[in-house]
Amino acid sequence: MSRARPRPLHGYAIIKRAEELSGGRVRMAAGTLYAALDRLNAEQLLRVEGKVVNGRARRYYDLTDEGVAALRAEADQMLQAARVVTERRAPRVRAVKPA
Amino acid sequence: MNREKALEARYRQLLWAYPKQYRRDRRAEIVGTLLDTAHTDQRRPTVREAATLAVRGLQTRAGTHDAPAADRGLRGALRLAALLMLAYATAGPLVDSGHIIPRIIADGALRYPYELVQPLVTVIVGCAVVAVAAGRYVWGLLAALGALTFTLAVLRFAISYDSATHDVVFPPFELTRDMAAEEPATWLLAFAALLILLALSLNGLDQPTWLWTLLIGTATLVTAGAVGLHRQAHI
Numbered sequence: 001m002s003r004a005r006p007r008p009l010h011g012y013a014i015i016k017r018a019e020e021l022s023g024g025r026v027r028m029a030a031g032t033l034y035a036a037l038d039r040l041n042a043e044q045l046l047r048v049e050g051k052v053v054n055g056r057a058r059r060y061y062d063l064t065d066e067g068v069a070a071l072r073a074e075a076d077q078m079l080q081a082a083r084v085v086t087e088r089r090a091p092r093v094r095a096v097k098p099a
Numbered sequence: 100m101n102r103e104k105a106l107e108a109r110y111r112q113l114l115w116a117y118p119k120q121y122r123r124d125r126r127a128e129i130v131g132t133l134l135d136t137a138h139t140d141q142r143r144p145t146v147r148e149a150a151t152l153a154v155r156g157l158q159t160r161a162g163t164h165d166a167p168a169a170d171r172g173l174r175g176a177l178r179l180a181a182l183l184m185l186a187y188a189t190a191g192p193l194v195d196s197g198h199i200i201p202r203i204i205a206d207g208a209l210r211y212p213y214e215l216v217q218p219l220v221t222v223i224v225g226c227a228v229v230a231v232a233a234g235r236y237v238w239g240l241l242a243a244l245g246a247l248t249f250t251l252a253v254l255r256f257a258i259s260y261d262s263a264t265h266d267v268v269f270p271p272f273e274l275t276r277d278m279a280a281e282e283p284a285t286w287l288l289a290f291a292a293l294l295i296l297l298a299l300s301l302n303g304l305d306q307p308t309w310l311w312t313l314l315i316g317t318a319t320l321v322t323a324g325a326v327g328l329h330r331q332a333h334i
Contacts, residue, residue, distance in 0.1 A: 010132075011128060011129075011131075011132035012131070012132045012135035012136060015132070015136055029147055029148060029151035029152075030129055030132045030133045030136065030148065030151070030152070031129075031148070031151035031152040031154070031155035031156070032151055032155065033132070034125065034128075034129055034132075034155070035155045035158060035159070038159075056127070056131045057127035057128050057131065058128065058131070059128050
C-alpha cells in the first residue's frame with residue numbers, strides 16, 4: 001500500500017506485498033492486518049469492496065483520496081526524519097596523543 | 100484436503116475472542132487469509148497466529164481495534180482503571196470469603212442466613228472483572244452495580260444481626276450510610292461503574308442497549324432498596 005495509488009488488494013495480497021516490498025523483513029499476522037484495516041476504514045482512509053473469488057469471500061481494500069494524502073504526508077515526515085540522520089555531517093575525530 | 104479442513108477448523112476456533120457479530124461478518128475472510136498464509140505442511144495454527152488473534156479479538160470486543168490512536172489510548176486507560184478498581188474491590192470480599200467458606204464447610208451449616216452474601220459479592224465482582232477484560236461493558240456495568248448492591252446489603256445485615264438472639268434489628272439508616280462511606284469497596288465499585296459507563300459512551304452504544312442497561316441497573320438498585328425498607332418495616 002505504500003506505493004502511489006496501488007490497485008485494490010485483498011488481505012493475503014497485502015501481506016505478500018508488504019513482505020516483498022520489505023525484502024522479507026515484514027511479515028504481518030492476519031489479526032494485526034485486519035485490525036489495521038478496520039482502523040483505516042473507520043478513519044475513511046480506505047474503501048472496501050466485497051467479492052467472492054473461487055468460492056472464497058474476499059474483500060478488496062483500496063486507498064481513498066484522503067488515504068493517499070495521509071500516506072504521502074506520513075512518507076514525507078519519515079523522509080525528513082531520515083534526512084536529519086543521513087545529511088548530518090559526521091563529527092570530526094581528533095587523534096589524542098598519549099601523554 | 101483433510102489437513103486443510105482440520106487447519107481451517109482450528110482457525111475458526113481461534114476466532115472465539117472476537118465478538119459474535121464480527122465473526123459472522125469477517126470469519127470467512129480472515130480464515131481464508133490465514134489458510135493462504137499457512138505453510139503447505141502446516142497442521143495447526145502457530146503460536147504467533149493464536150496470540151495475535153486472541154489479543155486483536157479482545158481489542159475488537161473492547162471496541163478499541165478501529166479507534167484512532169488518541170481515542171484508543173483513552174479507551175484503554177478507562178478500561179485499565181476500571182479493571183484495577185474492580186480487582187481491588189474483589190480483595191476485601193475475597194479475604195472475608197476465605198474465612199467464611201472453610202467455616203461453613205467445617206460446621207456443615209450457616210451460622211446466620213446472610214453469611215453467603217459476601218462470597219456472592221466476590222463471585223459477582225469477579226464476573227465484572229472478566230466481563231470488562233473481555234470488553235463486555237454492559238455485563239461489566241451490571242455486575243459492578245449488582246456487587247455494589249450486595250456490598251450495601253452486607254453492610255446493612257452485618258450490623259443488624261444479633262448472633263446471640265438470632266434477631267435482626269436494623270439500626271438507623273444514617274449508621275449504614277456512614278459505614279458505607281467508610282467502606283472502600285463501595286467507592287471502588289461506584290467509580291468502576293462510572294468508568295465503565297464512560298467507556299460505553301465512547302464505544303457508541305445503540306439506543307436499545309442503553310435503555311436496557313439503564314432499566315436493569317435502576318431496577319437492581321430500586322429492588323435492593325425496596326427489599327431493605329420492606330424488611331426494616333417488618334421488624
